[in-house]
Amino acid sequence: MFKYFFVGFLICFLNGHAQEKINTLKSGDLLFQNGECGELCIAINKVTPAIYGKHFSHVGLVSVEQNGIFVIEATGDSVQKNTLKTFLSRTQNPVLVGRLKQNFQALIPEALAFSEQQIGVPYDDDFLYDNGKYYCSELVYDAFKNANKIHAFFELFPMTFKAPGSDAFFPGWVKYYEAKGMEVPEGKLGCNPGGIGQSDKIDIYIYDGSTL
Numbered sequence: 001m002f003k004y005f006f007v008g009f010l011i012c013f014l015n016g017h018a019q020e021k022i023n024t025l026k027s028g029d030l031l032f033q034n035g036e037c038g039e040l041c042i043a044i045n046k047v048t049p050a051i052y053g054k055h056f057s058h059v060g061l062v063s064v065e066q067n068g069i070f071v072i073e074a075t076g077d078s079v080q081k082n083t084l085k086t087f088l089s090r091t092q093n094p095v096l097v098g099r100l101k102q103n104f105q106a107l108i109p110e111a112l113a114f115s116e117q118q119i120g121v122p123y124d125d126d127f128l129y130d131n132g133k134y135y136c137s138e139l140v141y142d143a144f145k146n147a148n149k150i151h152a153f154f155e156l157f158p159m160t161f162k163a164p165g166s167d168a169f170f171p172g173w174v175k176y177y178e179a180k181g182m183e184v185p186e187g188k189l190g191c192n193p194g195g196i197g198q199s200d201k202i203d204i205y206i207y208d209g210s211t212l
Helices: 009-013 037-046 084-088 102-117 136-147 171-180 191-199
Strands: 030-033 058-065 070-076 078-083 095-100 202-207
Touching: 030 084, 037 191, 058 078, 058 102, 058 191, 070 084, 070 136, 070 191, 078 084, 078 171, 084 102, 095 102, 095 136, 095 191, 136 191
Parallel strands: none
Antiparallel strands: 030 058, 030 095, 058 070, 070 078, 095 202
């Protein structure tokens, strides 16, 4: 059983809806997590935007069903459908909830259906958009694009692998792509959890997990 208590220091840097705690999840909610994936998570956090001052390296899509709460996510070696408990077990850090604003809620069933159809698709460890594989935020991006009649819902931006204020690639990314025998895909269009979390189409809340 995992319980998350967010006090004091967390409230200091969160504002707006992000000051509100919720413990009930809905289908279509996005869960933002700073996973424990070592150097890769550090590298992701160094070059992606924060959500209300906090970095998140992973995002998944909630599906509330009769037999439990699940998270559809690109993680490990493929797109998977895991229990909420499994998702939360990967970190002791705060988890944020991104909830679509009311006028976009109608997109959720089709986004979930699309995500379900991607289960088993390989994980995109190249972090290249539209290459037949999925990384976490890419799955979320395509799910809502598909639900929005193939019109972009969230945004793609030119990716950077340089730390803020630096003209040099962050060393973790240099090492990562050298190991894959690839050039760093600087400037290629893509997405990341932080960018999706900054969308004006969602409200951000703190997930307190007290129902688990």
